Amino acid sequence: NAGVTQTPKFQVLKTGQSMTLQCAQDMNHNSMYWYRQDPGMGLRLIYYSASEGTTDKGEVPNGYNVSRLNKREFSLRLESAAPSQTSVYFCASRGPNNSPLHFGNGTRLTVT
């Protein structure tokens, strides 16, 4: 009963390095999301995917790219990491209509 699985759990990058955060869900959900969570700012939407093959920008998309590889997987890529991208990143998925979001346990990223 995995739900939403994120890898890696922790990562440290130097400024300018790139990396991809992986997310997979086993609930057969169409919609998937990437959020970042920062102290005092709550959860902010980076990118959203309504279904396989579609992606849309959220509130804070700059510096990120995404790929909806298939129905299960939605990855987030940082092409050139910056210290401002130090954060905890959460992937989420949901069922149809206004179903609630289900979250993974996050990736804690530090950019030095």
Add this chain to the structure above:
Amino acid sequence: QKEVEQDPGPLSVPEGAIVSLNCTYSNSAFQYFMWYRQYSRKGPELLMYTYSSGNKEDGRFTAQVDKSSKYISLFIRDSQPSDSATYLCAMSAQGTYKYIFGTGTRLKVLA
């Protein structure tokens, strides 16, 4: 003004107390309301999901929505130390992909 306001706390209560957590919002289009619990270094976990106004109860947890006042509450009865976490409210409007989150209230239940 933020769309959703939530007191960050921390809120400290003794074990067994009734806890009241609240959010206010400004967008009258919101119809779906959620409460999440987040333990340290974990992802948000769905606690309650309600549609429109009214109450919903699940064990020790009760969610209330007052759309006329744009105010939602989560009550925790017989609070336990294991309830110590950050509680996030979230809401969305019909037919939209957007979920708006409060910044969370830190709760500490003291044994």
